[in-house]
Amino acid sequence: xSSFSPGFSGRGRSAADRLPPGQxxxxxxxxxxxxxxxxxxxxxxxxxxxxxxxxxxxxxWNEMMALPQEEPVxxxxxxxxxxxxxxxxxxxxxxxxxxDIETSADYSVAHSYGGYTTNLPLEDLLDGKAWIVxxxxxxxxxxxxxxxxxxxxxxxxxxxxxxxxxxLHLTHQDExxxxxxxxxxxxxxxxxxxxxxxx
Ligand SMILES: Nc1nc2c(c(=O)[nH]1)N[C@H]1C(S)=C(S)[C@@H](COP(=O)(O)O)O[C@H]1N2
Ligand SMILES: [Mo]
Numbered sequence: 001x002s003s004f005s006p007g008f009s010g011r012g013r014s015a016a017d018r019l020p021p022g023q024x025x026x027x028x029x030x031x032x033x034x035x036x037x038x039x040x041x042x043x044x045x046x047x048x049x050x051x052x053x054x055x056x057x058x059x060x061w062n063e064m065m066a067l068p069q070e071e072p073v074x075x076x077x078x079x080x081x082x083x084x085x086x087x088x089x090x091x092x093x094x095x096x097x098x099x100d101i102e103t104s105a106d107y108s109v110a111h112s113y114g115g116y117t118t119n120l121p122l123e124d125l126l127d128g129k130a131w132i133v134x135x136x137x138x139x140x141x142x143x144x145x146x147x148x149x150x151x152x153x154x155x156x157x158x159x160x161x162x163x164x165x166x167x168l169h170l171t172h173q174d175e176x177x178x179x180x181x182x183x184x185x186x187x188x189x190x191x192x193x194x195x196x197x198x199x
């Protein structure tokens with residue numbers, strides 16, 4: 001199943017309509033990493049959802065690849081003001097991973113190999129809004145861009161799309177992640193220009 005939807009991804013809308021305030025479009029794909037690129041092999045890669053009671057669900061690389069794959073196409077928006085239209089990914093919808101999960105948590109923190117974290121309300125990961133992606137534009141995701149797999153949450157600023165993602169912790173209380181604790185906005189809606197705390 002493809003998550004492509006003309007209305008939502010913006011096909012047919014003019015570039016100006018698709019550009020959140022304060023952003024400019026770019027054709028290139030800048031790399032933004034707060035630290036060195038961790039080396040993560042698909043042999044040891046594992047994705048873990050940790051529930052609020054400490055219970056875990058785990059997927060190996062092969063288990064993740066055996067799940068239904070989607071090809072989301074979305075515009076992405078970096079808080080440093082570049083936006084890139086129609087980025088094309090391949091991966092597993094968060095809805096698929098949450099199919100057998102029962103939780104009353106309202107929040108989540110994504111954790112990455114290398115130590116990066118970012119927080120998201122759980123509802124922003126569900127209902128076709130987020131994926132674990134492992135391919136970009138038809139090729140395996142490069143290590144600089146988060147390979148072997150990253151989170152993709154295109155409706156929020158791109159810092160929420162954790163590269164080298166290794167898991168999600170579900171929580172009852174919202175816990176700011178790396179950039180959120182460093183002054184970035186807690187939610188990060190590009191259309192509201194939520195760049196920093198107080199925006
Ligand atoms: N693990 C991890 N994920 C991360 C980052 C990071 O430093 N480490 N940077 C974030 C920021 S600020 C942005 S804009 C995007 C950049 O993704 P890109 O390098 O593929 O363009 O990744 C986000 N995810
Ligand atoms: Mo960013």
